[in-house]
Amino acid sequence: MTAISPLAPERFPDMPVIDGIRLASHACGVRYAGRTDLLMVEMVPGTAAAGVFTRSLTASAPVEWCRDAVAKGRARALVVNSGNANAFTGSVGVASVKRTVEGTAKLIGCKGSEIYIASTGTIGVRLPDEKITAALGDARAKLKADAWHEAAQAIMTTDTYPKGATRTAIIDGTTVLINGIAKGAGMIAPDMATMLSYVFTDAALPAGVLQDLLSKGVDKSFNAITVDSDTSTSDTLMLFATGKAGNTVIKDAKDKRLADFKAKLFDLLLDLALQVVRDGEGATKFVTIHVSGAAGRKAARKIGMSIANSPLVKTAIAGEDANWGRVVMAVGKSGEKASRDRLSIRMGGVLVADKGEMAQGYDEAPVTAHFKGKDIVIEVDVGVGKGKATVYTCDLTHAYIDINGSYRT
Amino acid sequence: MTAISPLAPERFPDMPVIDGIRLASHACGVRYAGRTDLLMVEMVPGTAAAGVFTRSLTASAPVEWCRDAVAKGRARALVVNSGNANAFTGSVGVASVKRTVEGTAKLIGCKGSEIYIASTGTIGVRLPDEKITAALGDARAKLKADAWHEAAQAIMTTDTYPKGATRTAIIDGTTVLINGIAKGAGMIAPDMATMLSYVFTDAALPAGVLQDLLSKGVDKSFNAITVDSDTSTSDTLMLFATGKAGNTVIKDAKDKRLADFKAKLFDLLLDLALQVVRDGEGATKFVTIHVSGAAGRKAARKIGMSIANSPLVKTAIAGEDANWGRVVMAVGKSGEKASRDRLSIRMGGVLVADKGEMAQGYDEAPVTAHFKGKDIVIEVDVGVGKGKATVYTCDLTHAYIDINGSYRT
Numbered sequence: 001m002t003a004i005s006p007l008a009p010e011r012f013p014d015m016p017v018i019d020g021i022r023l024a025s026h027a028c029g030v031r032y033a034g035r036t037d038l039l040m041v042e043m044v045p046g047t048a049a050a051g052v053f054t055r056s057l058t059a060s061a062p063v064e065w066c067r068d069a070v071a072k073g074r075a076r077a078l079v080v081n082s083g084n085a086n087a088f089t090g091s092v093g094v095a096s097v098k099r100t101v102e103g104t105a106k107l108i109g110c111k112g113s114e115i116y117i118a119s120t121g122t123i124g125v126r127l128p129d130e131k132i133t134a135a136l137g138d139a140r141a142k143l144k145a146d147a148w149h150e151a152a153q154a155i156m157t158t159d160t161y162p163k164g165a166t167r168t169a170i171i172d173g174t175t176v177l178i179n180g181i182a183k184g185a186g187m188i189a190p191d192m193a194t195m196l197s198y199v200f201t202d203a204a205l206p207a208g209v210l211q212d213l214l215s216k217g218v219d220k221s222f223n224a225i226t227v228d229s230d231t232s233t234s235d236t237l238m239l240f241a242t243g244k245a246g247n248t249v250i251k252d253a254k255d256k257r258l259a260d261f262k263a264k265l266f267d268l269l270l271d272l273a274l275q276v277v278r279d280g281e282g283a284t285k286f287v288t289i290h291v292s293g294a295a296g297r298k299a300a301r302k303i304g305m306s307i308a309n310s311p312l313v314k315t316a317i318a319g320e321d322a323n324w325g326r327v328v329m330a331v332g333k334s335g336e337k338a339s340r341d342r343l344s345i346r347m348g349g350v351l352v353a354d355k356g357e358m359a360q361g362y363d364e365a366p367v368t369a370h371f372k373g374k375d376i377v378i379e380v381d382v383g384v385g386k387g388k389a390t391v392y393t394c395d396l397t398h399a400y401i402d403i404n405g406s407y408r409t
Numbered sequence: 410m411t412a413i414s415p416l417a418p419e420r421f422p423d424m425p426v427i428d429g430i431r432l433a434s435h436a437c438g439v440r441y442a443g444r445t446d447l448l449m450v451e452m453v454p455g456t457a458a459a460g461v462f463t464r465s466l467t468a469s470a471p472v473e474w475c476r477d478a479v480a481k482g483r484a485r486a487l488v489v490n491s492g493n494a495n496a497f498t499g500s501v502g503v504a505s506v507k508r509t510v511e512g513t514a515k516l517i518g519c520k521g522s523e524i525y526i527a528s529t530g531t532i533g534v535r536l537p538d539e540k541i542t543a544a545l546g547d548a549r550a551k552l553k554a555d556a557w558h559e560a561a562q563a564i565m566t567t568d569t570y571p572k573g574a575t576r577t578a579i580i581d582g583t584t585v586l587i588n589g590i591a592k593g594a595g596m597i598a599p600d601m602a603t604m605l606s607y608v609f610t611d612a613a614l615p616a617g618v619l620q621d622l623l624s625k626g627v628d629k630s631f632n633a634i635t636v637d638s639d640t641s642t643s644d645t646l647m648l649f650a651t652g653k654a655g656n657t658v659i660k661d662a663k664d665k666r667l668a669d670f671k672a673k674l675f676d677l678l679l680d681l682a683l684q685v686v687r688d689g690e691g692a693t694k695f696v697t698i699h700v701s702g703a704a705g706r707k708a709a710r711k712i713g714m715s716i717a718n719s720p721l722v723k724t725a726i727a728g729e730d731a732n733w734g735r736v737v738m739a740v741g742k743s744g745e746k747a748s749r750d751r752l753s754i755r756m757g758g759v760l761v762a763d764k765g766e767m768a769q770g771y772d773e774a775p776v777t778a779h780f781k782g783k784d785i786v787i788e789v790d791v792g793v794g795k796g797k798a799t800v801y802t803c804d805l806t807h808a809y810i811d812i813n814g815s816y817r818t
Contacts, residue, residue, distance in 0.1 A: 311805075
């Protein structure tokens with residue numbers, strides 16, 4: 001097994017019980033031996049659902065299923081396996097999803113459209129869904145309310161630690177809880193949502209409101225991270241609300257009474273997204289890139305991603321080399337408007353480059369010291385407008401190559 | 410020093426004298442010790458010039474100079490230094506170019522607009538142009554007609570071998586010669602031209618015709634390669650024609666009498682471009698990606714580049730793992746139209762995936778054997794149209810990280 005990422009949080013958070021949610025993890029042997037690889041979550045009747053999914057044109061069969069199902073906005077169960085992505089498996093893959101949905105719906109006694117399926121792992125290998133359907137009854141028998149840590153563990157693939165986050169929020173005077181789990185370490189360059197992440201709340205909110213909040217919340221969290229520029233065929237982020245908190249039901253995502261819930265939800269999404277970056281395959285440095293002065297928000301994001309995905313920037317960071325010339329190069333290749341002669345760069349808070357050249361009296365020593373740390377901050381102002389964005393990534397190391405040169409073997 | 414790339418050609422080609430061209434290499438100590446770092450090429454009066462340059466928005470001062478100068482279409486000299494890119498050096502960098510141009514023009518006795526300058530190496534460091542201008546006289550004293558090998562060596566940075574190619578062509582019954590040299594190993598993802606490459610011919614052709622041929626020729630050569638997706642601030646490709654061959658002067662690039670010259674020129678450009686890929690930093694495998702069935706030629710190129718630049722595809726190839734699932738992923742993330750259910754993939758000529766799933770009776774053994782070789786061929790048909798493109802790249806290995814984690818130190 002790979003060692004735990006040096007950027008991992010100190011510990012998995014204490015996550016409270018969410019009324020209406022029960023979870024179970026199970027070892028059904030899809031691919032891995034000696035570990036759990038199946039997560040089942042059962043939700044009370046009346047649970048509302050929202051989701052955002054990969055924009056990949058080769059999206060997996062489970063993603064297509066969920067995209068259709070979530071249009072109805074209801075949820076009773078979630079079944080996730082790790083070790084096999086059931087992606088690019090053709091009609092066989094679609095049939096696998098159908099059998100798992102039917103088996104789960106029958107067991108629980110609900111409609112198929114209330115069942116969500118996800119698979120994560122190797123692409124292009126037939127999913128032995130019979131192992132999953134055979135295990136559904138045993139898994140259901142193990143359901144309990146306080147199994148968040150185990151749930152996060154069951155969906156791991158190349159992850160080196162389970163990822164979870166929790167927040168409380170107030171909706172119109174009522175306290176509600178939000179718990180989320182996520183998995184992901186490589187093939188991380190979400191273009192709307194990434195990898196697998198599931199968020200649960202006891203708040204009472206209609207599916208449409210959940211969807212609005214989730215679509216907006218993903219923008220500054222999962223859509224602002226990249227490990228390796230590769231977008232998964234299985235990226236899924238879902239939000240489920242059981243309604244058990246008994247808060248006032250609010251029907252408009254823009255209602256001010258939702259401000260606190262929205263802030264806490266966004267904060268939780270960012271927390272989970274950053275945990276994914278901190279588990280970036282082979283990562284030894286966590287990198288925050290603030291872009292300002294761009295033509296617009298989208299342009300700023302694109303410039304940030306161009307820097308974050310540059311192998312030359314990422315390897316320089318791995319080598320603890322404050323090579324700001326490569327940041328200039330990455331700005332230039334982004335294709336977005338930038339003023340070469342007004343561009344400025346700060347690293348670790350130190351002004352490195354200003355007005356198109358090295359800053360007057362630039363002393364590299366404090367920047368080199370900053371690069372020896374684990375948290376690297378790069379600020380770039382491209383000098384043409386007011387667009388801003390923040391993007392998060394990690395460095396590119398030998399371990400990334402080791403992990404990915406032999407993933408299937 | 411780094412060992413020579415395992416993908417290097419067996420030897421540097423024998424390159425003939427081109428009437429009207431003399432070359433000199435010189436050690437002027439810009440950055441490197443114990444090697445040449447200055448190339449001077451002098452061309453006879455009447456030499457026509459054409460060029461294509463980086464589309465980077467942070468292009469270097471020398472690139473901006475050459476872009477302006479080439480509009481006049483005349484050339485008398487080329488001065489290139491390695492070790493320092495004179496990029497992102499502000500007004501100081503512009504002044505460096507000006508002094509080098511003026512010094513060279515005075516020495517040779519020509520207009521400044523007939524002098525082309527290039528600098529390659531570290532970005533953001535002031536170019537000690539006084540070392541170059543002080544060496545111009547000594548360099549000129551060394552000019553000779555048969556110094557192609559030395560010329561190619563003088564412009565190397567992280568290159569592990571000098572790159573050259575030669576062809577002969579017939580224009581309306583007259584034999585003409587074409588010689589080209591190139592440098593480049595990293596920061597290679599040209600968006601029109603890459604790194605530095607200079608091509609010389611004794612053909613008599615107007616600058617407009619040269620420009621048309623070069624702009625077209627770059628498309629299937631330098632624009633079809635990528636090492637690491639990073640586009641340089643200094644990418645330059647120029648073509649110079651001395652006219653000494655005395656052929657019929659042809660004024661239209663589409664004239665059929667130029668067919669052979671065009672074919673040989675394009676072949677030489679591809680040869681040089683592939684030598685750059687074969688010297689890709691840390692490369693151990695040369696990879697050819699043929700995309701067909703795309704919506705158009707541009708779409709095919711974009712899909713090919715998405716595969717070629719995917720760190721997951723590149724590391725799988727480095728690990729000799731025929732992981733076609735990652736090819737599917739890269740097609741999906743390209744954003745171009747593709748049919749997941751009609752997609753087919755061949756690796757080493759073997760049908761691996763067909764109609765959206767693993768091919769019937771697929772035997773991985775011959776594909777695994779193919780991946781143990783040095784030349785990897787991947788064919789992808791995305792099943793939506795007739796667009797085709799071929800893209801060339803290399804694998805991503807530990808050595809890339811070693812080279813780029815410590816380039817400046």
